[in-house]
Amino acid sequence: MSVSSVFPQLEQLLPRVSKPIQYVGGELGAVVKDWDDTVVRWALMYPDAYEVGLPNQGVQILYEVLNEQPDVLAERSYAIWPDLEALMKEHGVPQFTVDAHRPVKAFDVFGISFATELGYTNLLSALDLAQIPLNSADRTVEHPIVLAGGHASFNPEPIADFIDAAVLGDGEEAVLEITGIIRDWKAEGCPGGRDELLLRLARTESIYVPRFYDVDYLDDGRIQRVVPNRPDVPFRVAKRTTMDLDAWPYPKKPLVPLAETVHERYAVEIFRGCTRGCRFCQAGMITRPVRERSITTVGQMVREGLEFSGFNEVGLLSLSSADHSEIGDMCSGLAQQYADENVSLSLPSTRVDAFNIDLAQELSRNGRRTGLTFAPEGGSERIRKVINKMVTEEDLIRTVVTAYGNGWRQVKLYFMCGLPTETDEDVLEIAHMAHEVIRAGREAAGTKDIRCTVSIGGFVPKPHTPFQWAPMERPEVIDARLKMLKNEINSDRSLGRAIGFRYHDGEPSLIEGLLSRGDRRIGQVIRRVWEKGGRFDGWSEHFSYSRWVEACDEVLPQFGVDLDWFTVREREEQEVLPWDHLDSGLDKDWLWQDWQDSVGEFEQDDCRWTPCFDCGVCPSMDTEIQIGPTGKKLLPLTPVNNLRVPA
Amino acid sequence: MQRIRLRYAKRGPLRFTSHRDFARAFERALRRARVPIAFSQGFTPHPKISYASAAPTGVGSEAEYLEIGLQAVTDPDQLRLALDAALSPGLDILDAVVAGEGSLADRIDASYWRIELPDVEPALASKAVTAFLDSPEVLVERMTKQGRRSFDARGAVVRCTAVGEADLPSGAMGVPCAIIDLVVRQVQPAVRPDDVLSGLRVVAGLEPPVPPRVTRLAQGTLTAQGEIVDPLDTDRGDVGIGGR
Ligand code: B12
Numbered sequence: 094m095s096v097s098s099v100f101p102q103l104e105q106l107l108p109r110v111s112k113p114i115q116y117v118g119g120e121l122g123a124v125v126k127d128w129d130d131t132v133v134r135w136a137l138m139y140p141d142a143y144e145v146g147l148p149n150q151g152v153q154i155l156y157e158v159l160n161e162q163p164d165v166l167a168e169r170s171y172a173i174w175p176d177l178e179a180l181m182k183e184h185g186v187p188q189f190t191v192d193a194h195r196p197v198k199a200f201d202v203f204g205i206s207f208a209t210e211l212g213y214t215n216l217l218s219a220l221d222l223a224q225i226p227l228n229s230a231d232r233t234v235e236h237p238i239v240l241a242g243g244h245a246s247f248n249p250e251p252i253a254d255f256i257d258a259a260v261l262g263d264g265e266e267a268v269l270e271i272t273g274i275i276r277d278w279k280a281e282g283c284p285g286g287r288d289e290l291l292l293r294l295a296r297t298e299s300i301y302v303p304r305f306y307d308v309d310y311l312d313d314g315r316i317q318r319v320v321p322n323r324p325d326v327p328f329r330v331a332k333r334t335t336m337d338l339d340a341w342p343y344p345k346k347p348l349v350p351l352a353e354t355v356h357e358r359y360a361v362e363i364f365r366g367c368t369r370g371c372r373f374c375q376a377g378m379i380t381r382p383v384r385e386r387s388i389t390t391v392g393q394m395v396r397e398g399l400e401f402s403g404f405n406e407v408g409l410l411s412l413s414s415a416d417h418s419e420i421g422d423m424c425s426g427l428a429q430q431y432a433d434e435n436v437s438l439s440l441p442s443t444r445v446d447a448f449n450i451d452l453a454q455e456l457s458r459n460g461r462r463t464g465l466t467f468a469p470e471g472g473s474e475r476i477r478k479v480i481n482k483m484v485t486e487e488d489l490i491r492t493v494v495t496a497y498g499n500g501w502r503q504v505k506l507y508f509m510c511g512l513p514t515e516t517d518e519d520v521l522e523i524a525h526m527a528h529e530v531i532r533a534g535r536e537a538a539g540t541k542d543i544r545c546t547v548s549i550g551g552f553v554p555k556p557h558t559p560f561q562w563a564p565m566e567r568p569e570v571i572d573a574r575l576k577m578l579k580n581e582i583n584s585d586r587s588l589g590r591a592i593g594f595r596y597h598d599g600e601p602s603l604i605e606g607l608l609s610r611g612d613r614r615i616g617q618v619i620r621r622v623w624e625k626g627g628r629f630d631g632w633s634e635h636f637s638y639s640r641w642v643e644a645c646d647e648v649l650p651q652f653g654v655d656l657d658w659f660t661v662r663e664r665e666e667q668e669v670l671p672w673d674h675l676d677s678g679l680d681k682d683w684l685w686q687d688w689q690d691s692v693g694e695f696e697q698d699d700c701r702w703t704p705c706f707d708c709g710v711c712p713s714m715d716t717e718i719q720i721g722p723t724g725k726k727l728l729p730l731t732p733v734n735n736l737r738v739p740a
Numbered sequence: 741m742q743r744i745r746l747r748y749a750k751r752g753p754l755r756f757t758s759h760r761d762f763a764r765a766f767e768r769a770l771r772r773a774r775v776p777i778a779f780s781q782g783f784t785p786h787p788k789i790s791y792a793s794a795a796p797t798g799v800g801s802e803a804e805y806l807e808i809g810l811q812a813v814t815d816p817d818q819l820r821l822a823l824d825a826a827l828s829p830g831l832d833i834l835d836a837v838v839a840g841e842g843s844l845a846d847r848i849d850a851s852y853w854r855i856e857l858p859d860v861e862p863a864l865a866s867k868a869v870t871a872f873l874d875s876p877e878v879l880v881e882r883m884t885k886q887g888r889r890s891f892d893a894r895g896a897v898v899r900c901t902a903v904g905e906a907d908l909p910s911g912a913m914g915v916p917c918a919i920i921d922l923v924v925r926q927v928q929p930a931v932r933p934d935d936v937l938s939g940l941r942v943v944a945g946l947e948p949p950v951p952p953r954v955t956r957l958a959q960g961t962l963t964a965q966g967e968i969v970d971p972l973d974t975d976r977g978d979v980g981i982g983g984r
């Protein structure tokens with residue numbers, strides 16, 4: 094049965110909404126296949142606006158990996174802004190894919206990529222628009238499997254009612270395996286219906302199907318246990334790890350949007366994982382071990398990616414790009430290759446050391462030295478020991494001053510507020526640091542014309558990190574500290590004028606904290622918020638704190654818990670955490686020890702350069718550190734000058 | 741520096757690309773196609789591209805124009821093929837000629853638009869058009885950068901005819917669809933197809949139940965007979981005389 098496009102109906106609505114181009118597709122790199130020529134069909138969604146979602150690497154990679162299979166079709170969908178959502182509901186137009194404008198409901202799998210928990214309300218909007226029942230329990234064999242992926246799926250309990258399954262970790266192999274399972278099940282005539290399919294997925298031991306697990310609670314509201322409710326599913330579900338990134342050089346054909354998006358560049362991950370061990374960083378903890386992509390593969394991906402897309406910007410992504418074993422050669426090699434082509438290179442790296450400036454110099458040699466970013470994260474040396482971000486005050490100032498001395502005029506410094514054990518003094522130190530940076534910077538630059546921006550956000554404790562037990566600070570305390578910091582920065586008129594101050598309020602962070610460490614009882618809160626109109630919670634102009642507080646007040650008392658219980662409460666060692674049955678490979682005892690070390694201000698080394706410290710990941714996931722150097726170099730490219738005319 | 745003028749189309753769903761969206765896509769297409777584009781001098785060099793007045797977002801077009809400067813002499817036909825392949829289908833490069841004397845802008849003083857009005861009886865549209873043409877002046881309002889302003893939508897209209905749907909393959913499947921062909925002179929403030937539609941509402945209460953579909957079919961020099969001459973024709977003439 095073929096599925097027709099909803100574009101003719103949608104087209105009538107587009108002239109009435111803002112930025113209609115985001116809904117029409119037509120990007121370079123987009124794939125449109127014949128529905129009937131394929132067997133397994135995926136709709137992949139990034140649950141935020143197109144302008145944020147399109148550049149997402151995860152979705153682009155899976156889209157390409159899936160579409161390379163001849164009998165598989167993958168299309169994309171993004172969150173719909175309220176203006177079009179209202180019109181679509183009025184006219185009965187369902188959630189659609191932008192590639193061929195097919196209704197999401199017609200696909201076999203509806204896969205959603207959660208980089209952040211703030212996309213949960215948008216999941217409900219999408220399901221609702223798609224005419225898919227919000228609750229997994231109400232779906233039939235007619236509906237797609239609603240599958241969550243991305244970092245937030247390491248604790249999908251808050252959305253357990255709404256999803257059918259979740260994949261933890263890397264998706265490249267997982268989507269192919271899931272495709273295979275669906276292909277076989279369909280070929281057999283869909284035996285056992287939806288339940289059988291979900292069971293087959295669960296039996297892989299690395300796909301989590303919430304409905305096969307029961308959660309029991311203690312009288313005080315804590316979880317007693319999470320156990321399978323049938324004999325043939327595993328007690329714990331393991332994360333996926335894609336080994337050998339050279340074998341997975343995606344995206345090869347990046348999507349090139351017509352609409353304006355947050356990033357218009359060819360992005361290539363130069364490695365995955367990070368063992369620097371920053372204790373607040375969930376991404377670092379759940380993506381271990383480090384797996385590098387080799388300098389030659391990166392070089393080839395950049396060349397082909399630019400040629401395909403016409404982008405003039407390259408982003409070398411990873412969690413700490415300066416740590417690649419061949420980053421120096423990679424940067425100088427690429428800078429040399431593209432010296433004459435107006436191509437700019439960028440590293441999102443925020444490591445605070447002189448080496449980073451060398452790299453930045455290399456990358457900016459064809460262009461202007463506009464801005465550099467560093468992330469000390471904590472204001473005082475003490476708090477930096479707590480979070481395991483090892484950099485001394487001295488080093489930090491020396492690094493930043495070197496930047497000014499080398500012609501940079503603008504430096505951004507990132508911090509967090511509300512970290513475990515933090516005091517007012519820890520935060521006020523940020524002001525002193527910024528003052529010192531400007532004072533010494535002016536001297537080094539020989540001009541008063543330098544700037545530094547302090548950017549600070551609320552800390553959110555995340556599952557699978559040593560801070561998973563930590564209490565959050567209340568928004569009032571965060572906001573008061575931020576105010577104090579601002580005053581302190583401006584206490585020196587001359588220095589204060591050169592310092593910009595950007596901050597996030599405490600309230601959104603508290604809700605992010607609720608969603609990050611929530612359990613299944615939070616599902617009803619999310620639903621209430623959504624029913625009250627909550628959408629696009631990652632956008633300050635759409636986020637409403639009071640809506641969340643109200644929903645918590647309505648839903649949580651029946652369970653004997655409340656918003657505070659989930660956020661500002663410290664957990665004890667023995668408490669069963671909602672995600673304990675989800676295996677990131679990290680040994681819970683090791684995490685607890687790291688939490689104790691944190692409070693004791695003990696630092697933890699990096700296992701790339703010191704012996705393995707037994708975090709548990711490699712043995713339990715059967716993985717290993719994969720790093721260079723390979724000793725290879727990027728060779729100069731022979732310039733091609735002739736017009737590229739199709740044959 | 742060689743200058744080449746291009747005519748391009750914005751078709752189907754991609755008529756929703758704004759002018760800025762097109763400009764970004766076009767710059768990427770220049771790189772994809774390895775066009776030896778010339779750059780402006782200065783600290784942040786910009787590729788040499790200049791656009792003639794662009795159709796509004798959501799309006800399709802068969803006749804948008806731009807001019808580029810090249811560092812190396814390039815065959816316009818090859819350039820057309822290369823750029824067309826480098827852009828998404830729906831943004832199509834239709835024509836390329838080496839620029840002759842004079843500027844593109846000087847050769848464009850009118851546009852020919854087609855307005856499709858699904859679910860509108862052609863007879864009704866026809867009546868409205870007659871009423872519009874019979875009025876010496878039709879005041880309409882529009883939001884401009886200076887705020888809401890009122891201006892005459894009638895004066896700039898050179899020709900306006902309601903076409904029967906039978907004349908066109910509208911694909912409307914039994915649903916009536918009125919079609920209006922419109923030639924409008926370039927004036928200040930610009931009179932656009934939606935202003936003329938506002939005018940039809942003012943004079944005859946014509947209210948399309950669904951959004952109209954508008955396409956620019958041509959723009960260029962308006963002849964005394966009310967025809968529009970492709971601005972690239974003059975360039976082709978120049979080249980013809982000089983030989984290639
Ligand atoms: C580029 C980037 C951005 C960009 C672009 C975002 C985008 N649309 O992609 C911008 C600047 C917009 C951005 C914004 C934010 N970001 Co950001 N970002 C990154 C960065 C540097 C790279 C992301 C990336 O491309 N990774 C590579 C891809 C391939 O990985 P992936 O998406 O996880 O996908 C893989 C798997 O997860 C899985 N998978 C993913 N989706 C799915 C779906 C299914 C169905 C399946 C089966 C599998 C699957 O398969 C993929 C391939 O293996 C990362 C750091 C990093 N290196 O990861 C931070 C990072 C992801 N961002 C982060 C954060 C916190 C944010 C913000 C919330 C910041 C803020 N406070 O505003 C916002 C949220 C934006 C939003 N609303 O979505 C955090 C996430 C925290 C966490 N969970 O640990 C990270 C990890 C940085 C960090 N160390 O803190 N970000």
Ligand code: SF4
Nearest residue numbers: 700705706708710711
């Ligand atoms: S198991 Fe050892 S080597 Fe592997 S990531 Fe953990 S500490 Fe590093």
